[in-house]
Amino acid sequence: MSSCLIVRLSLLLSFYTSYALAASHTTKHWPRGASTRFYEFKVQKTYVTKLCNRKEIITINGEYWHKNVLKIEKQVLASGGGPPIADAYLINGHPGPLYNCSSNDVYQIDVVPGKTYLLRIINAALNMEHFFSISNHKMTIVEAGGEYMKPFTVDQLMITPGRRPMSLSMPTSPSAEYDMAMGPYMSAPEYSLSRTSQPLRIFQYTGASLTSVGLPAELPSFNDNLAVKSHLDGLRSLNASDLPLEIDNNLFFTIGLNVEKCHSATPNKSCQGPNGGVFAASMNNITFVKPQVALLQAYYDSIQGHFKENFPGVPMKIYDFVNGAPNNFPNDTNSLNDTRVKVLEYGSRVQLILQDTGTVSTENHPIHLHGYSFYVVGSGTGNYNPLTAKLNLVDPPYLNTIGVSVGGWAALRFTADNPGVWFMHCHLEIHTSWGLSMAFLVKNGKGPLETLPHPPSDLPKC
Numbered sequence: 177m178s179s180c181l182i183v184r185l186s187l188l189l190s191f192y193t194s195y196a197l198a199a200s201h202t203t204k205h206w207p208r209g210a211s212t213r214f215y216e217f218k219v220q221k222t223y224v225t226k227l228c229n230r231k232e233i234i235t236i237n238g239e240y241w242h243k244n245v246l247k248i249e250k251q252v253l254a255s256g257g258g259p260p261i262a263d264a265y266l267i268n269g270h271p272g273p274l275y276n277c278s279s280n281d282v283y284q285i286d287v288v289p290g291k292t293y294l295l296r297i298i299n300a301a302l303n304m305e306h307f308f309s310i311s312n313h314k315m316t317i318v319e320a321g322g323e324y325m326k327p328f329t330v331d332q333l334m335i336t337p338g339r340r341p342m343s344l345s346m347p348t349s350p351s352a353e354y355d356m357a358m359g360p361y362m363s364a365p366e367y368s369l370s371r372t373s374q375p376l377r378i379f380q381y382t383g384a385s386l387t388s389v390g391l392p393a394e395l396p397s398f399n400d401n402l403a404v405k406s407h408l409d410g411l412r413s414l415n416a417s418d419l420p421l422e423i424d425n426n427l428f429f430t431i432g433l434n435v436e437k438c439h440s441a442t443p444n445k446s447c448q449g450p451n452g453g454v455f456a457a458s459m460n461n462i463t464f465v466k467p468q469v470a471l472l473q474a475y476y477d478s479i480q481g482h483f484k485e486n487f488p489g490v491p492m493k494i495y496d497f498v499n500g501a502p503n504n505f506p507n508d509t510n511s512l513n514d515t516r517v518k519v520l521e522y523g524s525r526v527q528l529i530l531q532d533t534g535t536v537s538t539e540n541h542p543i544h545l546h547g548y549s550f551y552v553v554g555s556g557t558g559n560y561n562p563l564t565a566k567l568n569l570v571d572p573p574y575l576n577t578i579g580v581s582v583g584g585w586a587a588l589r590f591t592a593d594n595p596g597v598w599f600m601h602c603h604l605e606i607h608t609s610w611g612l613s614m615a616f617l618v619k620n621g622k623g624p625l626e627t628l629p630h631p632p633s634d635l636p637k638c
């Protein structure tokens with residue numbers, strides 16, 4: 177049963193996370209107590225011809241590989257090295273005219289001049305954050321992570337895998353087509369990416385000539401950290417009335433990649449990471465090892481031996497997280513393999529600092545917490561310093577995924593009022609596979625409304 181559950185989970189992560197988010201994060205407060213939180217996921221397979229190939233695909237997607245993505249994941253994990261980049265990026269399943277064999281594969285929306293349209297933008301990609309823009313149009317963000325925001329107007333967006341809807345204002349007298357474009361955001365300084373092609377779809381104004389040429393949409397360069405920062409800085413809650421001002425639990429988690437020493441007899445095959453090592457990732461230097469029995473089930477049924485309750489609330493070593501080579505790179509960039517959870521009392525008010533490390537390479541990590549949204553009360557570059565960090569305790573954005581800035585930090589606050597076991601992980605799927613995750617175990621409070629509900633009678637069994 178357990179392995180079946182794990183497979184189901186990884187399928188959801190690979191293909192349906194954004195759909196899950198769309199379904200599960202629309203309310204500010206979770207239904208508490210007796211009701212359960214299960215959502216239906218529709219698996220839709222279709223045969224398509226794209227980029228000169230015909231194959232069966234799942235239709236919700238943002239990145240496209242010619243090969244089966246589960247096979248790719250297996251190969252990458254076996255190699256110890258990094259993942260290949262996608263063969264194409266898609267908007268609503270369409271790669272757009274800049275790829276081979278897809279000149280007609282352009283999704284087009286007809287719009288009426290002068291009207292305002294609501295676009296819901298979801299990054300359903302697996303391993304990439306993405307920019308999005310529309311030529312000659314400004315976009316006003318009105319909602320993010322399922323919560324309304326104070327309207328904030330931008331030229332381009334950065335969307336972490338997750339959800340970021342927005343509304344869009346249109347100019348009054350258009351006479352042309354306008355391109356929409358998405359393209360990857362990759363912040364690791366060592367990384368270079370040629371963005372030769374990007375998917376496009378076209379806004380076609382009624383009345384525009386069908387042969388008119390779309391004005392190209394401009395995207396920031398793939399490593400434009402400033403564009404990402406100004407976007408995040410502009411997000412503000414409409415009403416942060418339940419923001420915890422007092423803190424019971426002050427947590428500090430480092431997040432980042434590791435390279436484990438090669439223990440393989442066939443290093444050329446299995447140790448293709450930097451310096452002949454094996455890629456891994458960790459939070460507070462602990463690489464999450466998937467348990468044989470689901471954490472929630474092990475907790476609910478008191479099945480011993482599948483996780484420990486000693487996830488550290490602060491790093492075990494304090495050093496210059498961003499610039500320092502804590503473990504004497506390249507000699508020790510190891511982490512500790514384990515399955516640990518951090519226990520929270522019901523109702524405790526939590527502040528969590530997420531700190532990117534440069535152990536292998538700094539990078540913007542989109543960290544997603546299940547079961548909760550959180551207020552992002554601060555963010556910055558470099559190491560978090562409580563004496564100088566500026567926190568917004570007035571109208572911080574309420575999100576469930578935060579792209580922690582490259583070589584920087586983010587400060588989150590939430591009240592632990594949803595009992596259960598809740599996974600927190602990097603939403604770049606390969607980083608989750610490498611262990612950039614942990615879980616909170618939130619204890620029950622008093623009475624049925626503050627208690628983890630029973631599983632539903634129709635909980636699928638494997």
Ligand SMILES: *[C@@H]1O[C@H](CO)[C@@H](O)[C@H](O)[C@H]1NC(C)=O
Pocket residue numbers: 276
């Ligand atoms: C795309 O087409 C060009 C020009 O015909 C060709 O050189 C290139 O190899 C093709 N790329 C792929 C991925 O098929």
Ligand SMILES: *[C@@H]1O[C@H](CO)[C@@H](O)[C@H](O)[C@H]1NC(C)=O
Pocket residue numbers: 415416417
């Ligand atoms: C903010 O939310 C609180 C609690 O839900 C409510 O009492 C208050 O009126 C809201 N304020 C605004 C400005 O909407």
Ligand SMILES: *[C@@H]1O[C@H](CO)[C@@H](O)[C@H](O)[C@H]1NC(C)=O
Pocket residue numbers: 444
């Ligand atoms: C492993 O790779 C190294 C460097 O690429 C090469 O010199 C060596 O011959 C390879 N060893 C085997 C057993 O393939």
Ligand SMILES: *[C@@H]1O[C@H](CO)[C@@H](O)[C@H](O)[C@H]1NC(C)=O
Pocket residue numbers: 504505506507
């Ligand atoms: C790694 O260890 C070797 C031998 O122990 C040493 O010569 C080298 O300086 C170390 N590298 C770093 C970056 O500390």
Ligand SMILES: *[C@@H]1O[C@H](CO)[C@@H](O)[C@H](O)[C@H]1NC(C)=O
Pocket residue numbers: 461492493502503508510511512
């Ligand atoms: C992480 O854990 C590994 C294995 O115990 C250890 O070698 C390394 O020094 C630790 N690094 C940090 C930063 O704590």
Ligand SMILES: *[C@@H]1O[C@H](CO)[C@@H](O)[C@H](O)[C@H]1NC(C)=O
Pocket residue numbers: 436437439454456511513
């Ligand atoms: C941790 O697990 C990874 C992946 O299975 C493995 O490559 C690595 O050697 C393990 N590290 C230790 C110290 O056992």
